[in-house]
Amino acid sequence: MTLHADALAALRGWTAPSSDQEALRQRYVAHLEAHPDGLARDCRPDHLTASTLVVSADHTQVLLTLHAKARQWFQLGGHCEPGDATLAGAALREATEEGGLATLRLDPVPVQLSEHAVPFCGPDGDVHHLDVRFVAVASPDAVPEVSEESLDVAWWPVTALPDPGSDLVELVRLGLARAASGQSTSAPGGGSSRAAADQPSR
16 A cells, blocks of 8 residues: 555544544545645645654653744654655654654554645745644653754643644644543554554664
């Protein structure tokens, strides 16, 4: 199965948590149905991206990155790459690369969708990122490291987020509920059984 086929199947089968999220799900599915290259960064003006909300082992903190271009705190994530086999795998790869955490338990089912304009993604005006967001739980001894793509990475208390905007607040709420449900399952070498198996060797 190709990355495009995996993403389309995942979004077609996803149960959205609200009417707004359902509208986005339909928007994402229509985009992928119309664009075979809909996950590539060269697809304009829209393309899918993948990100991960990393939750601490005790579910009291989330790991965020201070984006070098946007100068804002976000969950870990970014563009899909040619070597990514699944959308969940792309999200896990980005979280591992940007957060420096070798062991993450990633739930392979999306937790939130978010569409937003990104003025710094290319030279030809605003691009819309159709972000598909997952949640992963870090190990108790996890120590993050700053990547070259970030100015900083840090744990933030879930009750004192750096950006109290509704998008991040909703992501944290949904992510904590998913993590608490125990749906994430561990696999040898890090992520969930599905995501870990789909990672290209690096």
